[in-house]
Amino acid sequence: ADKLTLILDWFVNPDHGPIVIAQEKGYFADQGLDVEVVAPADPADPPKMVAAGRADLGITYQPQLHLQVAEGLPLKRVGTLVATPLNCLLVREDGPIRSIADLKGKKVGYSVAGVEEAMIGALLKRAGLTIDDVEMVNVNFSLSPALMAGQVDAVIGAYRNFELNQMNIEGVPGRCFYVEEEGLPTYDELIYAANAETMDKEKIARFLAATEKATQFIVNHPEESWTIFAGTSPELDDELNARAWKDTIARFAPSPAGLDAGRYARFEAFLNEAGLVEGIRPVNDLAIDVGAQ
Amino acid sequence: MKRLLWAAAATVLVLGLWQALVSLAGLPPFILPGPGRVATALWKNRVLIADNAGVTILEVLLGLVLGTLVGAATAIGLAASASARALMRPILVFSQAIPVFALAPILTLWLGYGIGSKVVMAVLIIFFPVASSFLDGLLTTPQGYLDLARCMGARPGATLWRIRVPAALPSLASGLRLAAVYAPIGAVIGEWVGASRGLGYLMLLANGRAKIDLMFASLIVLAAFTIILHALIDFLATRLQSDAN
Amino acid sequence: MKRLLWAAAATVLVLGLWQALVSLAGLPPFILPGPGRVATALWKNRVLIADNAGVTILEVLLGLVLGTLVGAATAIGLAASASARALMRPILVFSQAIPVFALAPILTLWLGYGIGSKVVMAVLIIFFPVASSFLDGLLTTPQGYLDLARCMGARPGATLWRIRVPAALPSLASGLRLAAVYAPIGAVIGEWVGASRGLGYLMLLANGRAKIDLMFASLIVLAAFTIILHALIDFLATRLQSDAN
Amino acid sequence: MTAPAVRVAGRGEVDGAPLFGPLDIVLPGGQWTCLLGPSGVGKSTVLRLIADLPTGVSFLGTISAEDGMPLKGRVGYMAQSDLLLPWLDVTGNVELGARLRHERPDAARAAALVERVGLGPRARRRPRTLSGGERQRAALARTLMEDRPIVLLDEPFSALDAGNRAAMQETAAELLAGRTVLLVTHDPAEAARLGHHILVMTASGVIPAEPPALPPIRPFDDPGTLACQARLLTLLRRAA
Amino acid sequence: MTAPAVRVAGRGEVDGAPLFGPLDIVLPGGQWTCLLGPSGVGKSTVLRLIADLPTGVSFLGTISAEDGMPLKGRVGYMAQSDLLLPWLDVTGNVELGARLRHERPDAARAAALVERVGLGPRARRRPRTLSGGERQRAALARTLMEDRPIVLLDEPFSALDAGNRAAMQETAAELLAGRTVLLVTHDPAEAARLGHHILVMTASGVIPAEPPALPPIRPFDDPGTLACQARLLTLLRRAA
Ligand SMILES: Nc1ncnc2c1ncn2[C@@H]1O[C@H](COP(=O)(O)OP(=O)(O)OP(=O)(O)O)[C@@H](O)[C@H]1O
Ligand SMILES: Nc1ncnc2c1ncn2[C@@H]1O[C@H](COP(=O)(O)OP(=O)(O)OP(=O)(O)O)[C@@H](O)[C@H]1O
Ligand SMILES: [Mg+2]
């Protein structure tokens, strides 16, 4: 079998469902692949390792991909794992924030990833505010604790399938403002990136085919797939993950290899306007469909 | 003068090694940019870096002063009582064994995301070397001095303040030398845990934006500051030591 | 025996303070769970924690051995040459001033995500206290011993190995005491930077999964290990010191 | 100030094993008693017991002033190492006792004593800038400043060179005249020169030795002093 | 082994200021020369210059053996502090020189010398478990093991009590007989007892003093020795 190394964006969690299921159900083996899955602690690492040739594939985020390519990392998106944003602006259900406009003069927590100021700026703009109307606070490790403890009034960068459930379980229910509904161009939350110069398209195509099959299995058999996922490791089997699993199923890209070029063009333009990337790169430099000739 | 020359030589050596590492190991710039790139980033972002460095420097200096005060006070308290010592020694070691990041949410809950939590983080990190070196010094007062004080009918407080403390200043000085190296690390960890300004924050941001050259530029500024701080403290510590000898 | 009693008293005190903090300050469990909750989490996850603790302990012990060897070797190298010293001292301080997280991508690039990069991280952290204390010791060999060696027509290497090194062992011991406290932190930071096993990994994972009680359970295990390690090294270091006196 | 006689009677044990005694020593009031003996026999221990300083030895017996008053607060102490605090100047060291007792030091008396031991021009110097003889003179001034009727000297001159030692012996004899002094020394010549009474301490007990006929302080080339010195050396060689 | 005479001629400066000399000292071959003088006058410096050890003093002049051969490798050295390595036992310390030269130590000779200084039963003990006199005897055995024709002694007995000191003087005199020995000391009695030649060093120069009539080692109660001691003390008081 051909060896393929994949670096996740973070620790294994329900977002990685198709990969875990493909591994467990033997779909990778069916494609003649021996996939090694590595979990890093810093989400900024996987693209660097892929760009440096240390891994065949890395999971990253579409917004970050634009920044990385603009900074000269030899990377291209070759597949999609989660095809909608997961990011949301999270507030307390019982809090005073009923609409984005209520954020005026409030504290917004975030975990540094590079693009949150641009995102919050876009959301505020539609509500008639600017970034200067809120106080941005980096809370790094503790998005939901900071919100639950009342240190901040809202957090950006929380995941709708994860932090929302977590707050419910802790008894401090939250509410999500979905970023794509509030003025942000929609994007792929989790994507597979490969080295632009050295990638083996044929091998990657086989990998994506296996995850596509796994995605279909998950959609068709939500309960059974959860049992398989939870069985891989005891620390995965808890209530939070069970809820997150349910909420994530609809968001897995049903066609991981498929590329929506417009999405990438629009987001590139958005970032350029926000001043985060200089110039505009053609979609072809950012993302490809490995099946296309 | 001579020290400056050697320091310059050391700088050149480090830069040379760095360039060699980049060129020979073929490290790509997004893993480790060469000195040239970093210098360019440093110059281009000088205002941004200076702003953030100012914040960090303030945190470090406050942390150093407070940490020294708290550490010295603890040492003096422990020197006064053998039972307190027996009880607190394991707790001191324990306090070092807890990675500060675990305490960060608690600290930020109480102190907020301002300068307070970073200063406390720096204090937590330097407290241990200062307290334990100073305590070592306080516990090894030459017996002759203590005999003398006893014959003279000294009050206990007077023996502590006029004899044991001054005699332990050289030990305090060696604790301070360590503290000078660790205090900036404490402040930067504090910034990683939650801050919107400072060199540590700037590093995180640059890393998130894939601007590795800016990250290393901030890093170099932090390292330079640490070295200067160490040299200053070393100078003070040496005076403290020669004063008590 | 008495030390054990005091340590037990210290443990009770820490647990009491902890519970008081939780109850009186009204800290919610997702910020700081009480000792009871943590004990439950510890028991429920005992297999998981033991597995991961094993990995971390291995990293720490390897790091400690290698860091001591590298640190001691550096100190001996620097002791042999005054120019090397003048050149390397600022570089040593510099090496401490660089937050290890910046080096993490380079280390993982070279060493991968296995145990190697964590051991190197622990080595990087304990290298400095070991090297600098040992060097201090090597540079303060009593002049009389050196006079003696010179009169006896000693080869330079023999003076170093048979006189300066043994005379500096007590200083090495005090460096080791510090290293024992910092080595576990080094390994944990190494794990934060990229690992799939170990207590540091488990803490991050637990934190990310909002299992704060599991995080604190891992933390307690790490702290307990650090304290035991410190006690062991202290025992060895005391023997080293009494041997050279 | 009347200087009382001091009596030490009893025995010393280290970890249950006998170290010295039983012995019964009297230091006659207002006079110098010199105590000689092999190293480790317990001379410093006896001296520290009188001064109520910690020793590793358990003493079974009594230590008392013959006037029936407690010894506490009436004993001065001076050791081989000068024990000057390096961070204080000469005057600061001389005034140390008062400061340690939270009293206001008598600056005029301190200045006079510093002058008296010949350190007037050095009053503001730190100990490390003084010679060994000067340091020991500063320590003597500090001891005099305390003005105690009983003064215990533990080899105070042994770190000095022969010339300085002879000079210091004379200064000390003069300034401490009329006090009850116990001088522990290794130097038979010193004992022969300074002692109204001379005691040789051995593992089996304390033997009084005949002092020279002249009263102290005796010239070092006096034949009686030299003869006494030779006698003491013979005693000591036998004890070693 | 023939022990050559050694000559030191020149002057010493510290930071450009004269410290001693010009002086011209000859240590006659195969005999003991004792050097006395006030503290800080430069006695140890002269001794260290002969041994080619670092000093803070710049010496302008010549130091040579009268047989015209280089001094290097022919000089042994023993100091006030015994300089025994605490991590080696007595035998280890005695064999240290050979090991430092990467030679195989002559174990039989070492054992014989340890026996000779009376430490046979203590051969395997660490220095910290020995008394001061025993430690100094171990240091003497180590010096003898080196077997150098010229031996420099810097106050080797000054830390010992009077009884032990007298005993060590005799042991050393006996074992070092026939070598060229320079003994720096503060004790006029020691110089009067041991020196074939006695020199008093002062800031203005080196004055030879008349040794007693008897050959060394002299009894300490010999009137000639005692008279010489008193003479030396007078000289020293004048120099101090
Ligand atoms: N803290 C202690 N623990 C055990 N033994 C002790 C302690 N202090 C002193 N001793 C022992 O008591 C004995 C007497 O010691 P002391 O200092 O009185 O002797 P000394 O006659 O003054 O000797 P020296 O002339 O060398 O000063 C020594 O054998 C010493 O080892
Ligand atoms: N490294 C140095 N730098 C400057 N001055 C020095 C140095 N070493 C020695 N001296 C000075 O040289 C002088 C002679 O010192 P030396 O040790 O030879 O005296 P000494 O006669 O042996 O005295 P003692 O009897 O106290 O041993 C002293 O005044 C001392 O201060
Ligand atoms: Mg004594």
Ligand SMILES: [Mg+2]
């Ligand atoms: Mg000398």
